[in-house]
Amino acid sequence: PQQKVSIVRGRLLWFHREPLGADDLSSFTYIEDGALVCMGGLLSWAGDWADLPADHRGAAVTDHRPHLIVPGFIDPHIHFPQGQVVASYAGSLLEWLNSYTFIEEQRYGDPPFAAAMAKRFCDMLLAHGTTTAVAFGSVHKASAQALLAEAAARNMRLVTGKVMMDRNAPEALTDTAQTGHDDTKALIDEWHGAGRLEVAISPRFALTSTDAQMEAAGALAREHPDCLIQTHLSENHGEIEAVEALFPDAVDYTDVYERFGLLTSKSLMGHCIHLSDREIGRMAETGAVAVFCPTSNLFLGSGLFDLDRIKGGGVRHAIATDIGGGTSWSLLKTLDEGYKVLNLQGHRFHPFRAFWQATRGNAEAIGMADRIGTLDAGTEADFVVLDAHATDAMALRMERAETLAEELFVLQTLGDDRAVKAAYVAGAEAMADALP
Numbered sequence: 001p002q003q004k005v006s007i008v009r010g011r012l013l014w015f016h017r018e019p020l021g022a023d024d025l026s027s028f029t030y031i032e033d034g035a036l037v038c039m040g041g042l043l044s045w046a047g048d049w050a051d052l053p054a055d056h057r058g059a060a061v062t063d064h065r066p067h068l069i070v071p072g073f074i075d076p077h078i079h080f081p082q083g084q085v086v087a088s089y090a091g092s093l094l095e096w097l098n099s100y101t102f103i104e105e106q107r108y109g110d111p112p113f114a115a116a117m118a119k120r121f122c123d124m125l126l127a128h129g130t131t132t133a134v135a136f137g138s139v140h141k142a143s144a145q146a147l148l149a150e151a152a153a154r155n156m157r158l159v160t161g162k163v164m165m166d167r168n169a170p171e172a173l174t175d176t177a178q179t180g181h182d183d184t185k186a187l188i189d190e191w192h193g194a195g196r197l198e199v200a201i202s203p204r205f206a207l208t209s210t211d212a213q214m215e216a217a218g219a220l221a222r223e224h225p226d227c228l229i230q231t232h233l234s235e236n237h238g239e240i241e242a243v244e245a246l247f248p249d250a251v252d253y254t255d256v257y258e259r260f261g262l263l264t265s266k267s268l269m270g271h272c273i274h275l276s277d278r279e280i281g282r283m284a285e286t287g288a289v290a291v292f293c294p295t296s297n298l299f300l301g302s303g304l305f306d307l308d309r310i311k312g313g314g315v316r317h318a319i320a321t322d323i324g325g326g327t328s329w330s331l332l333k334t335l336d337e338g339y340k341v342l343n344l345q346g347h348r349f350h351p352f353r354a355f356w357q358a359t360r361g362n363a364e365a366i367g368m369a370d371r372i373g374t375l376d377a378g379t380e381a382d383f384v385v386l387d388a389h390a391t392d393a394m395a396l397r398m399e400r401a402e403t404l405a406e407e408l409f410v411l412q413t414l415g416d417d418r419a420v421k422a423a424y425v426a427g428a429e430a431m432a433d434a435l436p
């Protein structure tokens with residue numbers, strides 16, 4: 001049967017590799033008047049409107065000119081059960097976890113509640129231009145199931161897992177080494193690789209797992225080498241001290257994960273703020289990813305992620321919101337705060353690099369650059385439409401912008417969900433303008 005074809009017209013921008021700087025124009029493709037052909041959830045063609053193949057000339061066209069179309073943003077570190085923890089008044093990580101987060105997440109053991117929140121979570125992602133997330137669930141298997149079912153209904157590419165945590169948290173929010181293993185395994189068997197879904201092995205962080213649970217997580221990672229592993233590493237000094245006290249045999253915090261087989265090229269390590277040179281070396285050698293969470297790191301006073309040191313050390317990297325320690329669902333705002341964090345350390349974060357990171361860079365970090373993060377023909381048709389004139393402040397500034405780099409910088413510095421005019425998931429418009 002003939003597949004339904006739809007065409008989207010607008011200015012197109014996508015990246016092929018990490019830009020070296022402002023002059024690295026061959027790192028991306030920019031098309032002033034471009035067309036995307038969507039067929040069967042994929043991009044079957046991308047190029048100049050004028051070159052649109054003749055056999056597509058009759059298909060329905062959605063014209064987004066003069067807006068900019070980029071690959072959907074990818075958020076590789078976000079917490080599904082923390083949408084209502086954002087903006088909770090706390091001094092630092094452990095106070096924030098104990099005072100709010102470990103209370104709030106208990107609600108997600110209730111399947112109807114989790115299902116209702118999963119809808120709102122996906123709505124929020126799409127309204128902010130995020131078409132793929134790697135999300136932590138709560139400790140409850142039901143939380144991950146709810147989010148997976150919701151993403152399946154929307155045909156979103158999404159990764160999640162139930163967090164494993166068997167100590168240093170309220171009774172109602174802990175599993176055991178055995179149930180954490182078995183529930184994760186059941187999720188993998190049911191959902192991993194189903195449609196666009198994946199399941200991540202998710203030991204919350206070393207502080208909330210016993211040796212037995214870390215062993216179990218490592219066993220899962222060995223049995224399922226294609227599953228991502230998501231956790232937290234070296235976010236806060238109090239956390240680091242506590243972890244070192246709990247695992248006295250480990251050389252350092254990174255070594256705790258490595259000993260249990262949890263430091264691999266599938267590992268997404270949230271934060272990585274206070275790493276030693278040795279730890280950076282092990283991250284580089286194992287191919288683990290350091291995930292920069294600027295709004296969270298500033299909000300919780302955790303510290304300044306040194307992207308140049310991480311990158312210079314050969315460590316793979318990503319950028320993420322870390323909702324609800326993070327304060328914005330927007331990857332645009334996240335890039336803005338990331339810029340400020342680098343600037344404070346005397347480093348630069350050119351908008352070409354920033355937009356690469358939020359799209360193709362994050363796709364590479366989660367091992368999906370062959371499917372998402374670009375507008376290459378043959379990849380999945382997840383993209384967003386951005387308006388650099390979305391607010392009065394943006395329009396005022398744009399009167400004096402002349403280049404693509406300036407437009408991108410205005411988008412990341414002044415933009416948020418208001419700049420996202422549409423989000424397409426597998427070729428279908430999923431969310432236009434504001435939340436319902």
Ligand code: GUN
Binds near residue numbers: 325
């Ligand atoms: N470390 C362990 N759990 C969490 C969490 O939920 N948020 C953040 N930012 N850090 C963590």
Ligand code: ZN
Binds near residue numbers: 077078232270325
């Ligand atoms: Zn986190």
